[in-house]
Amino acid sequence: MHLVQQLLFIVCTIAGVYIFARKVGEMRRNILLGRDEDLSDNSAQRWKNMLLLAIGQKKMFKNPIPAFLHLAVYGGFIIINIEILEIFLDGMLGYHRLFAHAEGLRTLYAFLIGFFELLASLVLIGCVIFFIRRNIIKVRRLNMKELKGWPREDANIILMTEIILMTLLLVMNTADQALQGRPGAEHYIALNPFWISGNFVHLFSGMSVSTLIGIERSCWWLHILGIFFFLNYLPYSKHFHILLAFPNAYYSKLTPNGQVKNMKDIQNEVLYMMEPDKAPAATAEAEHKRFGAKDVTDLSWKNLLDAYSCTECGRCTSVCPANNTGKLLSPRKIMMDTRDRLEEVGKNITANKEFKDDGKTLLNNYISVEELRACTTCQACVDACPVMIDPLDIIMQLRRNLIMEESNAPQEWNMMFGNIENNMAPWKFSPDDRDAWVNS
Amino acid sequence: MSVKSMAEYAANGENPEVLFWVGCAGSFDQRAQKVTKAFTQILDKAGIKFAILGKEEMCTGDPARRAGNEFMFQMMAYNNIQTMNGYGIKKVITICPHCYNIFKNEYPALGGNYEVMHHTTFLQQLINEGTIKLKDGGVFKGQKITYHDSCYLGRGNAIYDAPREVLEAFDNELVEMKRCKSNGMCCGAGGAQMFKEEEPGTNRINFERAGQALETGATIIASNCPFCMTMLSDGVKNKEKEDSVKVLDIAEMVAMSL
Numbered sequence: 001m002h003l004v005q006q007l008l009f010i011v012c013t014i015a016g017v018y019i020f021a022r023k024v025g026e027m028r029r030n031i032l033l034g035r036d037e038d039l040s041d042n043s044a045q046r047w048k049n050m051l052l053l054a055i056g057q058k059k060m061f062k063n064p065i066p067a068f069l070h071l072a073v074y075g076g077f078i079i080i081n082i083e084i085l086e087i088f089l090d091g092m093l094g095y096h097r098l099f100a101h102a103e104g105l106r107t108l109y110a111f112l113i114g115f116f117e118l119l120a121s122l123v124l125i126g127c128v129i130f131f132i133r134r135n136i137i138k139v140r141r142l143n144m145k146e147l148k149g150w151p152r153e154d155a156n157i158i159l160m161t162e163i164i165l166m167t168l169l170l171v172m173n174t175a176d177q178a179l180q181g182r183p184g185a186e187h188y189i190a191l192n193p194f195w196i197s198g199n200f201v202h203l204f205s206g207m208s209v210s211t212l213i214g215i216e217r218s219c220w221w222l223h224i225l226g227i228f229f230f231l232n233y234l235p236y237s238k239h240f241h242i243l244l245a246f247p248n249a250y251y252s253k254l255t256p257n258g259q260v261k262n263m264k265d266i267q268n269e270v271l272y273m274m275e276p277d278k279a280p281a282a283t284a285e286a287e288h289k290r291f292g293a294k295d296v297t298d299l300s301w302k303n304l305l306d307a308y309s310c311t312e313c314g315r316c317t318s319v320c321p322a323n324n325t326g327k328l329l330s331p332r333k334i335m336m337d338t339r340d341r342l343e344e345v346g347k348n349i350t351a352n353k354e355f356k357d358d359g360k361t362l363l364n365n366y367i368s369v370e371e372l373r374a375c376t377t378c379q380a381c382v383d384a385c386p387v388m389i390d391p392l393d394i395i396m397q398l399r400r401n402l403i404m405e406e407s408n409a410p411q412e413w414n415m416m417f418g419n420i421e422n423n424m425a426p427w428k429f430s431p432d433d434r435d436a437w438v439n440s
Numbered sequence: 441m442s443v444k445s446m447a448e449y450a451a452n453g454e455n456p457e458v459l460f461w462v463g464c465a466g467s468f469d470q471r472a473q474k475v476t477k478a479f480t481q482i483l484d485k486a487g488i489k490f491a492i493l494g495k496e497e498m499c500t501g502d503p504a505r506r507a508g509n510e511f512m513f514q515m516m517a518y519n520n521i522q523t524m525n526g527y528g529i530k531k532v533i534t535i536c537p538h539c540y541n542i543f544k545n546e547y548p549a550l551g552g553n554y555e556v557m558h559h560t561t562f563l564q565q566l567i568n569e570g571t572i573k574l575k576d577g578g579v580f581k582g583q584k585i586t587y588h589d590s591c592y593l594g595r596g597n598a599i600y601d602a603p604r605e606v607l608e609a610f611d612n613e614l615v616e617m618k619r620c621k622s623n624g625m626c627c628g629a630g631g632a633q634m635f636k637e638e639e640p641g642t643n644r645i646n647f648e649r650a651g652q653a654l655e656t657g658a659t660i661i662a663s664n665c666p667f668c669m670t671m672l673s674d675g676v677k678n679k680e681k682e683d684s685v686k687v688l689d690i691a692e693m694v695a696m697s698l
Contacts, residue, residue, distance in 0.1 A: 062623070255545065256541075256544075256545050256596060256597050256598070257595050257596050257597075258541040258544075258545055258591075258592050258595070258597050259541070259545035259546060259596075260505060260506070260546060262546065262549045262550070263510045263514075266510045266514050267514050267549075267550060269511070269514075270511070270514040270515055270518050271518070274518055291510070292508065292510075319619075319623065319625075321625050321626040321628060321645045321648070321649075322641070322645070324625070324645075325638075325641045325642060325643040325645050325648050326640075326641035326642030326643060327638075327639045327640070327641040328640075329639075370640075373636075373639050374638075374639040374641075375631050376591070376626045376628060376630040376631040376633050376645065377506050377591070377630050377631030378591040378595065378625075378626035378630050378631070379595045379596060380591075380595065380623075380625070380626065382595075383595050383622050383623075396506075396508070399506075399507065399508030400510055401508070402508055403507060403508035403509045403510075404508065404509070404510060404511060409508075409509075410636050410637075412635055412636040413507050413632060413635060413636055415635075416503060416504075416507070416632065416635040416636075417504060417507075417509055417512055420499050420501070420503070420512060420516065421512065424497075424498035424499055424516075425464040425467070425468060425498075425499050426464055426499060426503050426634075426635055427464065427468055427469075429467075431495060431498075432495060433467075433468070434462075434467045434468070434494065434495050434497055435443075435445065435462075435467070435492065435495060436467075437462075437466075437467060437473040437476055437477065438443045438492075440473070
């Protein structure tokens, strides 16, 4: 019987990890569809950013209430993994509470389990409050129109899964303690009461040994299967940020927010016009790349990593002046659209071995011109993101494509361009009057 | 007061300490011209040898670049850098955060390397060094002032304190809006919005922002950007508060207190 359970466990583990790894490989391939961008510089500053922003969650604390709740859920999630290690070893080796076998360590063991229970309870409470904020209080940021449908369900599935997993862990421990010292349950090692579940053992005291073992084993199995489910749910969900927040913070922009990326190819083009002798040889441009971005493959790999790192919290959108005044633009939607389109392109490649034109692009089919036109480039979205996503960089690249490839500009902008070209100022004034203020 | 151009200095074989980059708004916009004049008065009073480029100055290319017209931006940048490098300019002061940002962050990649200062940082320096002294019990004594962070000085370049320090030098009360510093709200002009109609929405960004400024009960809204100045002035007018609430550039406030 034991052996069957062990084998079953090993099969589940291998399958769970394999399917996860395969999907992650696919995501990596998708991210690398983006254009090259060398971000290998300044590793000291990058490690520091990762430490402060991803591990330390520095930017979350602009908003203390969700920050503390999030910290509890995140801290609990990470530290409880130590217990998952024991669960793994138990499952593979057929033990029950392997780490409690050394008699001298039992006090410490019970203490640690107690501590994990405390964390599990904090995760549970945190998730319940998050659920209430989302579905009952209906915090505005968490109930905007771009979240209708799947994104909203996704958020609730994540919260419910975490609530269920933590409940299973606590019920398992309660049943375990009810079994300790009972005849017929000798392998349930007697331990000091656990901090949280220890208070609920009396609820289970009337149950028979076999019922209790049934409860304990079911919880154990459901918990670990739940973890395998969750692991494989992550790549399809916004919750993947728990992994990508780290590389994304590492590779985040180190230059001032106000700085727009230079377009070297256009710079060379101008140089070629003005000073042909100084311009780099024209042969260097082997293939013409689109100016700006029309589809996800025109974006840089960092933009695509950004898209997979977004957990749709909406801090960007809630500070966007355009969104605040009812315009169509939502920086969160820019990130969600980029991810959705990237997934679509990825599936296309998986199915056809290479990308088969589907007549769609990120620009127009996902992100409309009106959205792009509403941006004031104020960088509030960039500043707000706790994991250093840069929606503005994507907006800028799409805008460049609209102007330079499609000559798609509002009439007033065309006039402004004309004025700059002819009068060296965006307004229609004579360049001779530029210093007229001196004598006025 | 005489304002000399770089060409005039060069003709005399002289080198000014700084180039005052006036910018398109400072040159042509009637309201912004007042800021330009106020700032030249301060430079004059502080005894700083400065020049303007005059007719040789051109748009930095900021609105073109942010609208997506990289080609036009590169053209303007090329021309300006040629002019500035031709004069051997080392230090630039500007009254526009968009010009400031582009000189500071975007021209270096194109061969334009200058020490750049926004006028509010420069004013703070002049006051701290004692080069200029504000009158005791000046015109702003006891008035409530609120400060609007422009995007390209604030979030764009993390300059939040220098302009506030200048304002604190007046004998008055500085009140913050709910959205300030890194969470400050845009006036609605950036990203070339200044030059087009807003997209359809429920409110105008400048009306929203002006409302936030008025909520503080301040009678002066201090700004550091000619575009914010236009947007906020229109916003205040929309709320019919233009008689009781003034939108002033920090340079104007300093000039009035000398």
